[in-house]
Amino acid sequence: xxxDASGPTRTEAPSRTRAPARTxxxxxxxxxxxxxxxxxxxxxxxxxxxxxQGAYGQLTESDRSVGMFEAIGYPASAVLLIGVLxxxxxxxxxxxxxxxxxxxxxxxxxxGAVAAHIRLEDALAHTLTPVVFAVGIWAxxxxxxxxxxxxxxxxx
Numbered sequence: 001x002x003x004d005a006s007g008p009t010r011t012e013a014p015s016r017t018r019a020p021a022r023t024x025x026x027x028x029x030x031x032x033x034x035x036x037x038x039x040x041x042x043x044x045x046x047x048x049x050x051x052x053q054g055a056y057g058q059l060t061e062s063d064r065s066v067g068m069f070e071a072i073g074y075p076a077s078a079v080l081l082i083g084v085l086x087x088x089x090x091x092x093x094x095x096x097x098x099x100x101x102x103x104x105x106x107x108x109x110x111x112g113a114v115a116a117h118i119r120l121e122d123a124l125a126h127t128l129t130p131v132v133f134a135v136g137i138w139a140x141x142x143x144x145x146x147x148x149x150x151x152x153x154x155x156x
Contacts, residue, residue, distance in 0.1 A: 033146075040144025044094065047136040051106065052090045058083025072116045085109065093137065100148070103141050110134045 057065040058079050065083070066076045074082075086109055093102025110130035117127040142148050150156070 036143045036149070037146075040140050040142070042140075043136055044099075044140035044144060047133060047140055048090050048094050051086065051133065055083050055087035055090060059087060072120060093141075096145075099141055099145065103137050106137050107134050110137075 054065075058069075061076075061079050061083075066079050069079050069082070070076060085105075089102050089105035089109060091102070092098040093106055095102070110133055113130040114127060117130070142152060
């Protein structure tokens with residue numbers, strides 16, 4: 001019994017013509033590869049600007065921020081620390097090399113916001129707002145990072 005180095009042969013199935021829609025998708029693929037990061041940066045900057053605005057209010061200990069935190073049950077002394085943490089997380093999210101860590105930290109921060117709104121029995125819109133921001137954070141990162149897209153889409 002001899003072994004063939006090329007391995008077993010298999011019969012090829014007759015080739016089928018591809019549907020025209022797939023041809024159009026392949027033609028659009030380079031455009032999508034260029035457009036995804038641009039759209040990702042737009043989403044990232046919109047979300048980051050909103051979160052940075054909130055961090056600024058906390059860093060300056062504005063009356064509005066202090067009032068909101070006191071209504072949630074946090075002492076006024078915690079506003080500055082939470083503002084620093086949020087600001088650092090936003091900066092980490094915007095920098096490409098640390099974006100994944102920033103997204104994780106912001107997601108944790110927003111999870112705490114959801115928990116606080118649930119504890120206060122706030123309106124559904126108030127409770128879901130941090131969830132929308134978290135989805136925006138990950139959507140922006142997914143679109144702007146080819147490595148993240150590859151990991152999510154292929155599971156590796």
